[in-house]
Amino acid sequence: MTNYYQGIDIGSSYTKITVIDENDCVTYQNIIKTLNRDKQELANIISKIKSDFNIVSICATGYGREHFKDSHINKTEIYCASVGVSALYPELKTIIDIGGEDIKVIKSGGDSKVDDFYMNTKCAAGTGTFIIEIAERAELELSLLSELAAKSEFDKELNSFCTVFAKTEIMKWIFDEVPEHDLARGIYISIVNRIAKIRMDKALPIFLIGGVIQYHPFLKTIVEEKFKQRVVVPENPQMINSFGAALLAKKHALTEMKINAI
Amino acid sequence: MEQEIKKPYKIQSAKIMKEIMGNYFLGMKDTTKKIAWCTSVGPAELLRSFGFEVHFPENHGALLGATRTATDLIPEATKLGYSSEICSYLTADVGSYLKKQTPLTEHYGLEGPPKPDLIVYNTNQCREVQDWFEYFAKEKGCPVFGIEPPRYVDEVSNEAIENVAAQFKSLIPICEKASGQKFDIDKFRETIRLSKEATDLWKKVLWTARVSPSPISFFDATIHMGPIVVLRGTQMAKDYYTTLLKELEDNVVKGIGFLEVEKCRIYWDGMPIWGKLRPMSELFAANNAAVVASTYCNSWVFDAFDPKDPFESSALAYTEIFINRSENAKEKILKKLIKDFNIGGMIFHEAKTCFSNSNSRFGMPLRLKNELGIETLVIEGDLCDLRFYSEGQTTTKIETFIEQLS
């Protein structure tokens, strides 16, 4: 029977699941809202995976990792990100993971080792929540934000670090009749400028992952402009941590088997 | 994830300590005794030599933090105009006074901290204590005396020792008046002797953590430091650390540590997050990470005390404390600790409301990382005000750090 390995990334907004086979090939992926009151949905997905695949090991990651009872190991999303991206791009790099409620900047070795990392713990400035809140105040359709921003040459940013005050700040732009596409670009610039204040090795290529880049692909252009570096967005950037977790589940299973064999 | 259930490691002497600390607080009920308030690294020995019972407002602050009542009390002080970004010991303690609410009532039947006959502070740790203690001196209508040593010194010069010793001496007439007792050099020598013996034992207690597996963690030490903070200069403190040391040394001989296996050894810099002591301790333990050293607990190691030379030696002891040193001197002390305790990673707690005891703000973690190749992590939080602490994010940071070290 073929063995499969499962990674589950329980983030603050979404739960992502990846199943891989012995060759590290992704055979299954799914994503659902984390705070779905209907807990049955996740339970159904998990039991369907169990019946479809011979899952030998599970690794949980993300904020909810401790609450997932079926996992064999738990690892942080920072380590999983490093493992997931390194499996696809084995090189020294900076990974920027922009999630719903935080930003993580990881210096990641080609061998998946986390050399250094930064994470904001003070506020939600520059995260997915920031975009949602500001776009809502500016009455911009979230799903069109990237398309709009692509049409603009605007170069201003919102200065306030506080999401709530930034919402007040964007009112001034609206009163000044700044066109919609400029507002959209301004929001993205604000995010990237916040990231640029974090210490990182300027010589390294940047890999953008997380839900925000998945739904706001134009951010990549702004990151390229700001950092003047090779910027890569891996395929399915939102799923990469669960992919990393699946790889770690496999590694764990193989080590266990080795120990048992001794 | 299925967690293996292990028998929890317990330091048995904790029971005795609880009793001692209980008696210390109950002793404050005795209205016939004169009471002095003193900063935690203030001249407690001199005060004790006049027969004062000594109350330490910072100890009360830590209690407010540990019982998680501080967060409710701090806004009372901010209504009075104190910023919520200054020392949360101060704001919690002032808030407790204004709201007439303290865990001392529930635990020891005290209405609040004892009424002072004299208030003494030493700005060797920070300027905040000056404002804090002056506030209470006004409120309580009692004399206040401040010792102001040179700050952030590289090495302590002879002039600095003379200066501080002279300030200690000028405290004598104030103490005589407030206590109604004449100064007695022999009594002072005796309290310095007792303090020295207790502090030597405390150092030995902390230094047992150099062994792996260590018999005492940083989190344990923040609890067991109670007597050296509030009872130094007494026989009780000395006796307690004799007992504790024996237990820990026995555990070392038996190879028993608070972790069975130490995956990595960590130094903690700065203040504890009092309201999160237990979850923090459990978080590290669950990851087999041993937090075994700190300059915080070492603050009550006073090598310099010498009964032959009580004024000068205590002036040196209280001026050379880590918090009062230059970045350069601090770096030297840290490098030695890293080596002596075989440390693989350093966590710097950047306490929002304690500028003086947050050592990450002038680039120290990065400098040490670059120079020694040691991993460093800065976490943001606070000693008492949990509004400045994001538990989920910090847990992820700490676990990633441990993954990095393992």
Ligand code: SF4
């Ligand atoms: S050293 Fe920090 S915590 Fe202690 S009294 Fe001063 S400001 Fe407060």
